[in-house]
Amino acid sequence: MAEALSREQIEERLDDLDGWTTDGRRIERLYSISHIQGAAFIMHVAAIQNDFGHHSDTTLGYRTVHVSISSSDIGGYVAEHDIELARNIHKISVTHGAQ
Template sequence: MAEALSTEQIEERIKDLPSWTTDGRKIERSYAVPHVQGAAFIVHIAAIQDGLGHHSDATLGYKTVHISISSSDLGGYVAEHDVELARHIEAAAAAHGAV
């Protein structure tokens, strides 16, 4: 079973992920992206999540996509696989013009 990371461990692991933040219970980021490209980005994120077998909350706004990741099996805390999911999402962002 995965173990929850401390806030310090989370901060260390996301320091190379631009604009990702943590409150110790989740990691999250908002991307600026045109609406239609944002919808495509959401679909891409869903495919990444299915491939990893781990899912996040993703919200499509008019010109934004917001991602919030935590592990429900850990009571809403962050584990290593949450950071891995964020890395995959970050790698996919540029293809959709998300910044």
């Protein structure tokens, strides 16, 4: 089973993930993106999550996509695999024009 990271560990790991934040219980990012590009971005995120075997809460807004990640198997806290999922999502964000 995964182990929960401390807030300090999470913040340290997010240092190179521009725009990602934490409240100690989840990591999240609000991307600015057009609505149609946002829908395509979410489909790409869904495919990554399916391959990864771990899923985020993702919300499509008019000009935004909000991604929130935590691990339900450890009580809704953040584990190393949550950080890795965020890294994978962040890598593809630029190809969809997300900022």
